Structures are given as structure tokens and as C-alpha cells.
Amino acid sequence: MKLTGRVWKFGDNVDTDQIIPAVYLTTGDPRELGRHAFEFARPDFVKKIKRGDIIVAGKNFGSGSSREHAPRALMGAGVSCVIAKSFARIFFRNSVNIGLPLIEASIECEEGDVLVVDLSKGTIKNKRTGEVIGFQNFPEFLMQLMKKGLVNYTKEHLKRRK
Amino acid sequence: MPTISEKILAKKAGLKCVEPGQIVEAEVDFVMLNDVTGLPAFEVYEKNFSTFQPLIDKIILIPDHYVPNKDVRSAEQARSMRNFASRHHINNYFEVGRGGVCHQVMIESGFVAPGRLIVGADSHTCSYGALGAFSTGIGSTEAACAMASGKLWFRVPETQKIVVEGKPKQYVMGKDIILNVIGDLGVSGSLYKTMEWYGSTINSLPLADRITISNMAIEAGAKAGIIPPDDTVFKFLKGRVRGNYTPVYSDKDAEYADVFEYDSSEMEVTVAEPFLPENAKPASEVDVTIDQAYLGSCTNGRIEDMRAAAQILKGRKVHQNVRMIVVPASTEVQRRMVEEGLMEIFIKAGAYVAGPTCGACLGGYMGVLADGEVCVSTTNRNFVGRMGHKNSRVYLANPYVVASSAITGRITDPNDLR
Ligand code: SF4
Numbered sequence: 080m081k082l083t084g085r086v087w088k089f090g091d092n093v094d095t096d097q098i099i100p101a102v103y104l105t106t107g108d109p110r111e112l113g114r115h116a117f118e119f120a121r122p123d124f125v126k127k128i129k130r131g132d133i134i135v136a137g138k139n140f141g142s143g144s145s146r147e148h149a150p151r152a153l154m155g156a157g158v159s160c161v162i163a164k165s166f167a168r169i170f171f172r173n174s175v176n177i178g179l180p181l182i183e184a185s186i187e188c189e190e191g192d193v194l195v196v197d198l199s200k201g202t203i204k205n206k207r208t209g210e211v212i213g214f215q216n217f218p219e220f221l222m223q224l225m226k227k228g229l230v231n232y233t234k235e236h237l238k239r240r241k
Numbered sequence: 242m243p244t245i246s247e248k249i250l251a252k253k254a255g256l257k258c259v260e261p262g263q264i265v266e267a268e269v270d271f272v273m274l275n276d277v278t279g280l281p282a283f284e285v286y287e288k289n290f291s292t293f294q295p296l297i298d299k300i301i302l303i304p305d306h307y308v309p310n311k312d313v314r315s316a317e318q319a320r321s322m323r324n325f326a327s328r329h330h331i332n333n334y335f336e337v338g339r340g341g342v343c344h345q346v347m348i349e350s351g352f353v354a355p356g357r358l359i360v361g362a363d364s365h366t367c368s369y370g371a372l373g374a375f376s377t378g379i380g381s382t383e384a385a386c387a388m389a390s391g392k393l394w395f396r397v398p399e400t401q402k403i404v405v406e407g408k409p410k411q412y413v414m415g416k417d418i419i420l421n422v423i424g425d426l427g428v429s430g431s432l433y434k435t436m437e438w439y440g441s442t443i444n445s446l447p448l449a450d451r452i453t454i455s456n457m458a459i460e461a462g463a464k465a466g467i468i469p470p471d472d473t474v475f476k477f478l479k480g481r482v483r484g485n486y487t488p489v490y491s492d493k494d495a496e497y498a499d500v501f502e503y504d505s506s507e508m509e510v511t512v513a514e515p516f517l518p519e520n521a522k523p524a525s526e527v528d529v530t531i532d533q534a535y536l537g538s539c540t541n542g543r544i545e546d547m548r549a550a551a552q553i554l555k556g557r558k559v560h561q562n563v564r565m566i567v568v569p570a571s572t573e574v575q576r577r578m579v580e581e582g583l584m585e586i587f588i589k590a591g592a593y594v595a596g597p598t599c600g601a602c603l604g605g606y607m608g609v610l611a612d613g614e615v616c617v618s619t620t621n622r623n624f625v626g627r628m629g630h631k632n633s634r635v636y637l638a639n640p641y642v643v644a645s646s647a648i649t650g651r652i653t654d655p656n657d658l659r
Contacts, residue, residue, distance in 0.1 A: 092428055092517065094624045101603045101627075105307070105314035107281030107381065119631040139429035139462060143624060144603070145364040147281055147380035168433050168464055169364055173380035220264050220394070230289050233386040237293055240390075 082159045082180070082196040084131040086188050087124065091137035095149040095170065098141065104148055112148050113155025130157035133194050135186060137163065141170025150174040160196055162186060162203065175221055176229035184214040242492035244400040245467050246435040249375040249489055253358045254395075261399040261498070269299065270357040272387045275343045276304035276319050278362035278380070283325045285385035294329075295388045301333040301352060302326050303343040306599045311606040341571025341597035344368040344539040348452065349573050354478060354486035355470040360387060365539050365621065367463065370455035371448065372478070373470030373488055375435075378459065398464045399498035400435045400491075405442040407506035412655045414549070415450025416541060416619070416639035417511040418442065419457040422503065424513070424521025432462035434498060437491065442505040443468060448477050449545035456540050457621050460518040510654045512617070513637040516625045524642050524654040533616040534565040534647035535628070536640055537595075538602040541619035542570030544577045546640040551583040553644035553655055554590040560650035565592035565643075566608040568600045592647070604628045610635075617646045 097120035099112055106112065117124040134140075134153070140163035141149060150173045153161065160180040174181050180196075186203055188194065193206040204211045216222055224232060243251065243258060251259040253267035274282055279302065286295065304322050307315035326334035333352075340346050344365055347353055355373030360366065362384040369376035379393065387393050405418060423430070436458050443451070451468050458466025470488045478486075509523035536542070536550050547569065559565045567587050569575040575597055578584045587594050601608030602620040610616055610629030616636070618628065623635035636652055645653040 096624045104277045105318050119626050145378040169378045176382045
């Protein structure tokens, strides 16, 4: 699967309170949450985001609260994947379980660059610089889960048990 | 040889042994949800699993973030939990006035015990490690799945051994120990890992302080923060715990990813400056005027914390420019505050005492900060905008510091209080 999108750059330790402020936690609807993504931290984000855009961040992306509202808000806003040096663990779990692709990699790029991410091959190409880097995919079980979603996985498991 | 995390995960996965990095599917003992993470989980459940009966004995529902309902939307959110509980006949639902902050209620109500595997749709679920459980925060979709199947996938974490020796100075609490350790390791220093705590300091700490330490393990990025259970824990559980339990300990030659050693006698009363819990600094070196002093949360809202703050406030007054807000972590804590006369001390000092809720800890209500305001708080996070306006500032500290600062109007080491 290939994803193409413009880069939104973030630093280290982007916490879930920044991704979706607690005042909006009275709904679980991705589209509604998406309207408030980064509302306080980067007010221009929701105004300018285009479907397919990619977040590129530093260490520990998604730290803090367990709110699944965070990856839901990013998906709702149109983010196609998040590339970071590392992810906070609950954010990581949530994203895998609901199918927001995550990539652990360190890449050189600038805000607005266009990246082409090939999830199956494990490569990221920067269209401006032409540079291509490889990344290590997650273990097979998690890749399957990311594709299928935990809900479907659990349904199959329950049906087998029945 | 296995650590506590490896032993618990292996047992619950029905495997003889597991290794760090391995992905296992394990049977959980309990799944806890609160009002905020509950709503999306119930939606996922009803949409996908409505033909399956939820595993009601494993499910615990505790509204705490926005209850008592702060507005119409939160009222509807809380109602979705109440409805889910009654539709599926879930007994373990803790209504307003009979509950409190989810983690405190989980521990007080006897769900938490050594050797158990507990997940909760809240990041501070790691608190239960203080009683020797493997507990960790999860999301809403997976909470829904766990309610249906009783199982979840886990990546077996590496374990860090953290040894704290020595006798702490006066007014140094569990909070100061964990702030110092996070200050040293950084907010991602324990990412994906379990912190396992040892040493004479930890052994002599009351359970309340141990819970503070395990509670904030997530603030170093950890998956769990486990303290090997001892008599302090067994005594607490007597007459309280539901069901049987088997304590689990690491083998003598267990393999650790890292070992860190600290001397608590060298630690000062500490605050963490905005905007990360790793910004630890001696309270005496911080010279900041405050607008609000907040005492509460799952980190430091227990009766022991209330006593500590009351000890400082007794016979003194909250500074004229400061609002002090006291929020007990549970109805049980609140009841004991009344019994022990602490309520009176706080009110006479000029503090506002609320009922149990998460309140302003996450910027919900009951003490939200305005533009530019400064709060010294016993909570666990000082992120940008965590307790209100994005230009407000939160300093994390122990209950002695919060009470002392409330009196002077500036961040104050209780040792400097005249
Ligand atoms: S008191 Fe604060 S940290 Fe604890 S569960 Fe509530 S919002 Fe989370």
C-alpha cells in the first residue's frame, strides 16, 4: 500500500492533550474530533490539513493520556500516517488497533515536503530531495492487526469459540 | 530468568515462559473503563459485539473525569456508561457519591491484588503495580474487545530495575522520589518497559506513597511500575480483596534491561516545572508566585496526602491571592477527612473542598486555569494546557509543598515555612 502526503513536522514528546484537548473528549466521533486536532498547540493545523497528509515527529509521539480520541482525531482530520522516532505505548496500541499506520523511523525532511510511503516495501521517498530511506516494519502479528483492526480480529476469535 | 512482568504475562497467556519483545495474547483479570474512555468503547461494543454477552465479572465501570456532570454533553456521556451497565447487568458500576477517581476506587474496592493482570482504559492504570499487579493503560477499542473476549495482545516488556536506598529527609515523599527518577531518566526513559522497584526506601514507604510512584511510571513512558508486594500490601488487602491472589516475585537472577540506583537521602523536596514531568528541581530553588494550589487526583488524593497537607495548614491561612482547591480521590477518602477533622482544617484555612472527581487535573472543571495563571499541583502532568488555558503553567509537587505554597503565595519548600 502506498501513501502520498505533505509533511507536518512536530518535535519530541507531542502529548495527547496537544493532539486533542480534553475539553473535546465528550464525543468519540473521528470527524468531529478531527475538527479540533491540535487546536491549541497549532491552530492552523485543521485549517490547512489535506486528506492524506503525513505527520513527522521526534521521540515519544502520543505521550500522556490513553485517549483513543487522539489517533481517532488524526484519522478524522485526514492524516494518513505518522512517522516518528518513537511512539508512546498506549498511542501505539490504539493506532494499531484502529488502523492508523505508524512508522518508527528517523527521516530528514521539511515542513510541506511530499513523501511517498510504501508500507509493504518499507520505504519512504522524499519527492523534493529524491532521497529514499527504508524502515523496519512491525512484527507480522501487528501488521495484520493494523490492516484488519482489532475488532475484526476479536470477532473471528469469538466466532471460533462459539 | 523471569521478572515479575514476564511471569505474570506468561501465566496469563498459558505459556511456560515468555521473552521481552514477544507478543502474547493473555487473559486479563479485570477491564476498567471511565466516563471519557467508556463512551467510544460502548459504541464499539454495541456496534460489533452486541450478539455476545460481555464478561460482566471482569468489567468495572467508574465515572470520574467529568462527573458530577459538568455540562450537558458530559451528562450524556456519563449516562451512556450508566445505560451500558444496566443493559448488561454489570454490577461493578460506581455511581457518583459511591466512588471517585477510578484508580483509587479500583484499589480501595479490592479489585487490585498481587499477580493479577489488569487493564484499564486510562493511562494511570499502571498505579496498581504498587500492589504487585501487572496493570497497564489501554485504549477504548481494545477495552471493548477485552469486554467481549477477556483477552488482549501484549508485547512483553523489558524490565528496568530501580533501586532506591537510604532514609528520606523530612517532607520528602513518594512524589519526590518519582519526580527525581523521571528527572533523571526523562519522559521517554522507560518507554515500552516495566519499572521494577527495590531498596530500603521503597520497603519502608507507606502504600499511599508507593501508589504515587507506580502511578507516575507512565510519565517516564513505562508500561508498568511494579513494586514487589510485602506485608504493607498484604495488610491493606486483608478483609478488602476480592477473591484469592498469589504474589509473584522476580527470580534472583532475573535479567534486567538496565539497573538504576538512587540514594533517597540526597533527594530534596522537589517540583517539576512546566511543561514536562522530567523538569525536576528542588522546590527551594523555584521562585514563582502562584494563583492556585491544587490537592487531589489519583497521584496524591489519598487520606495520607490530605493528612500531610492538613498538618501544614492547621492553624494557618491560605494566602489572600491564592485559591486552594482540595479534591479527595474517593468518597472513602472524603468520609475519613470528615471523621478525622481534616475537612474543618481545610475550610478554616480558607481552602475550597470539593467532592471526589478528576476535576481540574485534566483541565475538566472545578479549578481550570485562566490565561497566564500558575498552579502548584499534586497531580501528575504539567503539559501545555493540561489544567486549562494553553498559557497557564502547572508545577507538580507533593502535598506538603502544595499546602506550604498555598500559605505563602509562592512555591515553597515546607522546610522554609516559618
Ligand atoms: S485524577 Fe487526573 S490523572 Fe488521575 S485518572 Fe483522573 S484525570 Fe487521570
